[in-house]
Amino acid sequence: MNSSNRQPLLQVEHLKQYFKPRRDYTVKAVDDVNFEIYPGEVYGLVGESGSGKSTIGKSVIRLYTPTSGKIIFKGTDISGTLTKDARDTLRTKMMMIFQDPMASLNPRKTIGDIIGEGLDIHKQYTSRDERREKIVSILKKVGLSPEHYNRYPHQFSGGQRQRVGIARALIMNPDLIIADECISALDVSIQAQVVNLLKDIQAETGSAYLFIAHDLSMVKYFSDRIGVLHLGHMLETGTTEEIFANPVHPYTRSLISAIPLPNPGLEKRRKVVGYDYASSGIDYTVGSNHVLEGTHTVFGTDEEIARWTSKQ
Amino acid sequence: MEEKDKILDIKNLDVSFRTSAGTVHALRGVNIDLYRGETVAIVGESGSGKSVSMKAAMGLLAPNATVNDGQILFRFKNSSGEIEEADILKKDKKWIRRNINGKHMAMVFQDPMTSLDPTMPIGRQITEGIIAHLGLSKKEAWEKARDLLLEVGITDAEKRMHHYPHQLSGGMRQRVVIAIALSCDPDLLICDEPTTALDVTIQAMILDLIMKVQKTRGISVIYITHDLGVVAKVADYVNVMYAGKIVEVGNVNEIFYEPAHPYTWGLLSAMPDLSTDDVRLYTIPGSPPNLLHEMPGDAFAARNPYALAIDEKEHPPMFKITETHSAATWLLDPRAPKVEMPAELKARLERMRREAQG
Numbered sequence: 056m057n058s059s060n061r062q063p064l065l066q067v068e069h070l071k072q073y074f075k076p077r078r079d080y081t082v083k084a085v086d087d088v089n090f091e092i093y094p095g096e097v098y099g100l101v102g103e104s105g106s107g108k109s110t111i112g113k114s115v116i117r118l119y120t121p122t123s124g125k126i127i128f129k130g131t132d133i134s135g136t137l138t139k140d141a142r143d144t145l146r147t148k149m150m151m152i153f154q155d156p157m158a159s160l161n162p163r164k165t166i167g168d169i170i171g172e173g174l175d176i177h178k179q180y181t182s183r184d185e186r187r188e189k190i191v192s193i194l195k196k197v198g199l200s201p202e203h204y205n206r207y208p209h210q211f212s213g214g215q216r217q218r219v220g221i222a223r224a225l226i227m228n229p230d231l232i233i234a235d236e237c238i239s240a241l242d243v244s245i246q247a248q249v250v251n252l253l254k255d256i257q258a259e260t261g262s263a264y265l266f267i268a269h270d271l272s273m274v275k276y277f278s279d280r281i282g283v284l285h286l287g288h289m290l291e292t293g294t295t296e297e298i299f300a301n302p303v304h305p306y307t308r309s310l311i312s313a314i315p316l317p318n319p320g321l322e323k324r325r326k327v328v329g330y331d332y333a334s335s336g337i338d339y340t341v342g343s344n345h346v347l348e349g350t351h352t353v354f355g356t357d358e359e360i361a362r363w364t365s366k367q
Numbered sequence: 368m369e370e371k372d373k374i375l376d377i378k379n380l381d382v383s384f385r386t387s388a389g390t391v392h393a394l395r396g397v398n399i400d401l402y403r404g405e406t407v408a409i410v411g412e413s414g415s416g417k418s419v420s421m422k423a424a425m426g427l428l429a430p431n432a433t434v435n436d437g438q439i440l441f442r443f444k445n446s447s448g449e450i451e452e453a454d455i456l457k458k459d460k461k462w463i464r465r466n467i468n469g470k471h472m473a474m475v476f477q478d479p480m481t482s483l484d485p486t487m488p489i490g491r492q493i494t495e496g497i498i499a500h501l502g503l504s505k506k507e508a509w510e511k512a513r514d515l516l517l518e519v520g521i522t523d524a525e526k527r528m529h530h531y532p533h534q535l536s537g538g539m540r541q542r543v544v545i546a547i548a549l550s551c552d553p554d555l556l557i558c559d560e561p562t563t564a565l566d567v568t569i570q571a572m573i574l575d576l577i578m579k580v581q582k583t584r585g586i587s588v589i590y591i592t593h594d595l596g597v598v599a600k601v602a603d604y605v606n607v608m609y610a611g612k613i614v615e616v617g618n619v620n621e622i623f624y625e626p627a628h629p630y631t632w633g634l635l636s637a638m639p640d641l642s643t644d645d646v647r648l649y650t651i652p653g654s655p656p657n658l659l660h661e662m663p664g665d666a667f668a669a670r671n672p673y674a675l676a677i678d679e680k681e682h683p684p685m686f687k688i689t690e691t692h693s694a695a696t697w698l699l700d701p702r703a704p705k706v707e708m709p710a711e712l713k714a715r716l717e718r719m720r721r722e723a724q725g
Binding site for chain 1: 412413537565566567568569570571572575593594595596597598599600602619620623624633634635637638639640641646647648649650651654719720722723724
């Protein structure tokens with residue numbers, strides 16, 4: 056990483072993703088969202104369901120065509136019609152790990168073929184032996200063994216399946232991995248194993264993550280920087296430290312106060328700060344981004360920001 | 368002290384399932400006590416038998432299940448106002464359906480979208496049980512249902528009665544499910560992962576709601592969950608389950624501040640809290656055992672760094688630590704070498720205790 060002039064790996068500018076289920080009705084799933092991810096960094100997206108976390112992930116990897124805004128990945132604009140080069144960069148250097156490992160693996164393919172599919176499509180080997188070698192080394196890297204090569208997804212446990220999902224993403228040597236709720240479906244003890252694996256991979260390959268999750272203690276543990284979303288708007292973003300030590304937006308405060316703590320003495324007297332958009336008097340359509348300090352940015356009107364920061 | 372009123376007593380429950388791969392021994396001697404007005408949480412990994420034991424208590428076991436041994440004693444007030452005790456395992460399905468399910472024992476499931484009927488307005492779904500079990504007229508049932516919706520915090524209840532599940536948000540739907548569960552004034556509410564599908568903010572609201580209802584109605588609640596944060600919030604007593612057995616039981620402070628079983632140590636260490644900043648999370652090595660194969664000794668031995676030679680041969684009995692706290696590990700046997708919990712966990716529990724007091 057060159058610290059002097061860090062170029063963001065991914066830049067998302069004024070991203071809007073609207074859906075029009077009916078002629079007279081538009082769902083603004085993502086509305087004017089800005090953030091960037093630097094190489095080797097973990098960026099966590101948090102927010103309630105329906106806040107647009109997953110939509111952002113899918114727009115960034117171009118499973119959706121953004122309504123407007125810019126997505127710049129490795130210096131190439133990938134928000135509009137893709138040129139062949141842009142498509143190749145996108146499809147080999149950005150990968151996704153999905154939530155439900157059973158639903159995201161083809162039950163009729165062997166593990167070897169599932170993992171090798173990317174190699175096949177992008178013709179990244181010269182011989183069958185090389186292909187097999189690559190797949191086996193990835194299997195080892197994610198903690199599976201070479202004997203698993205010819206097995207089928209149903210023969211694995213949930214944690215192992217998620218490892219296959221991770222192996223499939225890793226084999227292309229991606230610069231950015233979008234992990235969409237990739238640990239939510241797993242048990243506590245398995246979650247820890249998968250998160251450790253993601254950390255090891257990051258240390259080894261230097262890939263960056265867009266980590267989408269609703270478990271805030273996990274996000275806090277894993278992410279370098281965090282973006283807080285609500286109703287499609289990015290309300291607050293900053294380093295994990297900045298967000299958790301000094302949450303400014305009322306929604307962020309409410310979210311952090313609601314995290315269950317595994318400590319009965321503390322938990323039994325914890326007070327949840329309520330937040331209701333409708334009655335809060337806050338309008339997400341007016342206001343602008345205010346940089347407080349460092350990278351800590353909060354969205355709101357001048358008056359709101361002054362009020363929220365003075366309260367502490 | 369007033370004698371506590373025991374409402375559910377599960378004794379040595381042993382259940383296996385016939386499957387195409389062989390017999391799965393899902394529960395291997397489970398004991399759970401529950402007193403009126405108290406909250407018990409059952410924690411464990413998937414496949415540890417949490418849900419199976421509660422399904423057995425509701426008489427909802429799948430047809431391929433065999434009960435090998437055990438008793439499930441449930442005490443409730445019958446229609447003439449007397450306390451009646453029934454062994455759920457000895458009653459036939461029809462009797463349970465008519466007298467227990469929904470009426471005295473009600474369940475809240477994980478996913479509110481799949482536990483509601485998408486083709487029926489919620490008003491009718493709530494009144495259905497009331498009319499069947501309490502024998503009220505349609506009009507009376509409707510009024511009761513509306514009051515229930517108000518009780519679970521749905522403000523425009525009269526209007527909402529005509530809505531279909533898809534018109535409600537996830538939190539609202541779960542409130543409706545709770546209203547249905549409460550509709551026949553049950554003695555026992557079983558919540559199977561009631562908030563797993565919900566966001567943290569809504570989770571907190573739903574848990575507060577269940578706690579409030581529990582207090583005003585004086586009912587008992589069983590939570591099935593793997594979220595230790597939820598357990599810390601709601602539970603009076605905690606049962607830790609592993610591979611079809613309860614391995615540790617105690618009140619919530621004993622389990623969180625003085626855990627005795629290595630599996631509980633592992634569970635507590637694996638979960639990051641907001642102050643975790645270690646480089647790596649602690650993980651329990653290995654994976655849960657396959658219950659297709661019988662295990663002679665302690666099922667946890669293979670994953671237990673503190674396993675003793677005897678763990679391979681014989682299953683440990685429950686060793687009593689205090690009146691309420693016991694754990695099934697040979698480490699508590701007087702002959703066992705003295706083993707302390709991992710230093711990191713000890714430091715963390717110390718910090719938790721300090722935070723709890725501060």
